[in-house]
Amino acid sequence: MTRRSRSRLEPADWYSIRPVRSMKPATYRCPLCGHQLHAMSDHVLISPEGDTSRRRHAHLECVAAANLPGPPARPSLLSRLLGRG
Numbered sequence: 001m002t003r004r005s006r007s008r009l010e011p012a013d014w015y016s017i018r019p020v021r022s023m024k025p026a027t028y029r030c031p032l033c034g035h036q037l038h039a040m041s042d043h044v045l046i047s048p049e050g051d052t053s054r055r056r057h058a059h060l061e062c063v064a065a066a067n068l069p070g071p072p073a074r075p076s077l078l079s080r081l082l083g084r085g
């Protein structure tokens, strides 16, 4: 897929979420509310199905409100080897 949504979080079965704070003077667009966020503020990285190449920066409070599904407790080894479930 070459067409990419710039303001929406792409659908995934689960999301890896980790807090991040960068010292880069960059701004990102939160995929949950569509507003900008500053890299230097406390925020989180959302990786659809743990895929960091598709990670998005989002507001901490937006992620908390969205109640995104977390990673499965025991991911299938086969699906991990295949890259998709």
Ligand SMILES: [Zn+2]
Pocket: 030, 031, 032, 033, 034, 035, 058, 059, 062
């Ligand atoms: Zn937001």
